[in-house]
Amino acid sequence: xxxxxxxxxxxxxxxxxxxxxxxxxxxxxxxxxxxxxxxxxxxxxxxxxxxxxxxxxxxxxxxxxxxxxxxxxxxxxxxxxxxxxxxxxxxxxxxxxxxxxxxxxxxxxxxxxxxxxxxxxxxxxxxxxxxxxxxxxxxxxxxxxxxxxxxxxxxxxxxxxxxxxxxxxxxxxxxxxxxxxxxxxxxxxxxxxxxxxxxxxxxxxxxxxxxxxxxx
Amino acid sequence: xxxxxxxxxxxxxxxxxxxxxxxxxxxxxxxxxxxxxxxxxxxxxxxxxxxxxxxxxxxxxxxxxxxxxxxxxxxxxxxxxxxxxxxxxxxxxxxxxxxxxxxxxxxxxxxxxxxxxxxxxxxxxxxxxxxxxxxxxxxxxxxxxxxxxxxxxxxxxxxxxxxxxxxxxxxxxxxxxxxxxxxxxxxxxxxxxxxxxxxxxxxxxxxxxxxxxxxx
Numbered sequence: 265x266x267x268x269x270x271x272x273x274x275x276x277x278x279x280x281x282x283x284x285x286x287x288x289x290x291x292x293x294x295x296x297x298x299x300x301x302x303x304x305x306x307x308x309x310x311x312x313x314x315x316x317x318x319x320x321x322x323x324x325x326x327x328x329x330x331x332x333x334x335x336x337x338x339x340x341x342x343x344x345x346x347x348x349x350x351x352x353x354x355x356x357x358x359x360x361x362x363x364x365x366x367x368x369x370x371x372x373x374x375x376x377x378x379x380x381x382x383x384x385x386x387x388x389x390x391x392x393x394x395x396x397x398x399x400x401x402x403x404x405x406x407x408x409x410x411x412x413x414x415x416x417x418x419x420x421x422x423x424x425x426x427x428x429x430x431x432x433x434x435x436x437x438x439x440x441x442x443x444x445x446x447x448x449x450x451x452x453x454x455x456x457x458x459x460x461x462x463x464x465x466x467x468x469x470x471x472x473x474x475x476x477x478x479x480x
Numbered sequence: 481x482x483x484x485x486x487x488x489x490x491x492x493x494x495x496x497x498x499x500x501x502x503x504x505x506x507x508x509x510x511x512x513x514x515x516x517x518x519x520x521x522x523x524x525x526x527x528x529x530x531x532x533x534x535x536x537x538x539x540x541x542x543x544x545x546x547x548x549x550x551x552x553x554x555x556x557x558x559x560x561x562x563x564x565x566x567x568x569x570x571x572x573x574x575x576x577x578x579x580x581x582x583x584x585x586x587x588x589x590x591x592x593x594x595x596x597x598x599x600x601x602x603x604x605x606x607x608x609x610x611x612x613x614x615x616x617x618x619x620x621x622x623x624x625x626x627x628x629x630x631x632x633x634x635x636x637x638x639x640x641x642x643x644x645x646x647x648x649x650x651x652x653x654x655x656x657x658x659x660x661x662x663x664x665x666x667x668x669x670x671x672x673x674x675x676x677x678x679x680x681x682x683x684x685x686x687x688x689x690x691x692x693x694x695x696x
Contacts, residue, residue: 302518303602303631304623331603333629354633356572356603384630386519387547387572387601406622406645407520413549414600415519417570429622432651437678462653 278392281360285395288367289378293479296378298394300418301402302411303384306428308336309461310402310470311379315343317471318377322478325375327366329358329383336381346370357389358382376478390417397477398423405429406436409443412450419450424457426470431460494608497576501611504583505594509695512594514610516634517618518627519600522644524552525677526618526686527595531559533687534593538694541591543582545574545599552597562586573605574598580611592694606633613693614639621645622652625659628666635666640673642686647676 289296299307308328315324326347328336337349348366350358363380370378380396382389390399401422403411406429412419419425425447427440440458447454457473459466505512515523524544531540542563544553553565564582566574579596586594596612598605617638619627622645628635635641641663643656656674663670673689675682 302520302600302623303627304518304620330630332632333626335626335630354603356601383603384518385572385601385603387570387599388604404520404622406620406648407518410549410551411519414546414551416548432622432648435648435651 275391278360281364282393282395285360285364285367288372289395289397292372294372294375294378295474295478296380296394296396297474298380298382298389298396298399299402300382300386300389300399300422301384302386302407305384305402305404305407306461307381307384307402308339310426310428310459311340311381312343313459313461313464313467314379314471314474315340315345317467318474319343319345322475323374323376325370325378327363327378327380329362329381331355331383346375352383356383356385356387357392358394359392360394363394377474386411386415386418390421400424400426402426402428403443405433405438405440405443407438409438409440409446412443412447416450419447419454422451423453423455425454427456427458429460429462430458430465431462491607494576497580498609498611501576501580501583504588505611505613508588510588510591510594511690511694512596512610512612513690514596514598514605514612514615515618516598516602516605516615516638517600518602518623521600521618521620521623522677523597523600523618524555526642526644526675527556527597528559529675529677529680529683530595530687530690531556531561533683534690535559535561538691539590539592541586541594543579543594543596545578545597547571547599562591568599572599572601572603573608574610575608576610593690602627602631602634606637616640616642618642618644619659621649621654621656621659623654625654625656625662628659628663632666635663635670638667639669639671641670643672643674645676645678646674646681647678
């Protein structure tokens with residue numbers, strides 16, 4: 265069926281550009297994370313807490329991906345770090361070419377950590393390599409403990425799982441043990457952090473992990 | 481660019497099948513809702529509360545759409561109503577042909593309300609007409625009040641907005657007034673319900689609205 269063939273061509277072309285991005289990041293010693301989740305899981309809030317914790321000692325850049333608006337880039341720009349907003353205009357994921365274009369707007373010598381916040385979508389971004397070192401999938405406890413089973417590709421392709429909004433656990437019908445075991449059933453290699461952007465719980469541990477992975 | 485052309489062909493074909501579905505629903509007097517949202521906004525819980533409220537007096541059928549698993553169909557089957565699970569196997573939305581295939585498994589003479597729960601995705605399902613009477617978009621207060629601005633297509637194409645999990649309002653950083661006004665900025669025609677599947681708040685009003693729209 266022609267759709268599948270074309271989709272494969274699109275993905276092959278994407279993988280080619282992703283490899284170019286990856287080679288550039290390695291050459292410049294930049295550690296790159298691709299942050300993915302459903303809309304509203306707290307990607308931007310995690311970014312804000314991460315920047316607060318690391319800024320001053322780590323040189324951070326951010327690429328914001330959204331279907332519409334630059335609301336997220338505005339939130340990040342308050343921290344006076346380089347940020348580029350990519351507006352996909354209806355498209356449901358970032359791709360490697362969009363990221364490549366965004367890189368033109370950075371001074372790559374002044375960055376050692378680049379965090380790419382993808383479009384809020386737990387399905388489509390799973391298939392698009394951006395050239396990142398690894399994918400970080402965020403799920404909030406308000407979404408329920410069954411999400412890894414229902415959206416397995418994203419959890420299979422990620423290296424890190426951040427379970428966010430744990431301050432809301434007393435008020436929602438979600439077992440964090442079941443969420444963890446469902447995620448590990450899909451991907452036994454997942455490294456898991458539990459965070460709250462309201463209480464700051466887990467943010468120091470997550471930032472310590474980032475720090476250990478910086479190349480410089 | 482060839483992708484866009486093919487995508488247009490796919491959408492044209494989809495619209496054709498959607499019209500066949502719509503004609504069938506009208507002929508049989510079935511009121512059909514297409515329930516869309518992010519993963520974890522509470523579509524299945526709203527369905528459960530709706531069935532509890534209407535079963536006995538309204539003849540309901542359900543089509544469950546998921547990327548993987550039949551967990552949601554299992555939840556609905558407990559109510560002893562006809563339910564068909566569609567597993568998209570990685571695809572990010574239902575389409576009209578999948579729904580047409582699912583209809584073979586129903587006795588259409590015994591249904592007056594068909595609720596289709598789409599794949600959890602606030603982007604892609606916006607473009608795929610299934611033949612429904614109208615789209616119902618669900619957003620939970622835990623996702624934040626900016627979602628209509630960031631994912632406008634879904635809110636533009638929906639007729640109803642259900643703001644869910646209002647019992648969590650005291651614990652999250654979300655203004656329900658701002659959420660409402662952002663949604664109405666995108667689509668001034670939206671009819672809005674506020675619900676909690678934990679306290680049952682808003683469910684009687686939502687079900688009364690459904691009852692008024694049944695054809696029989």
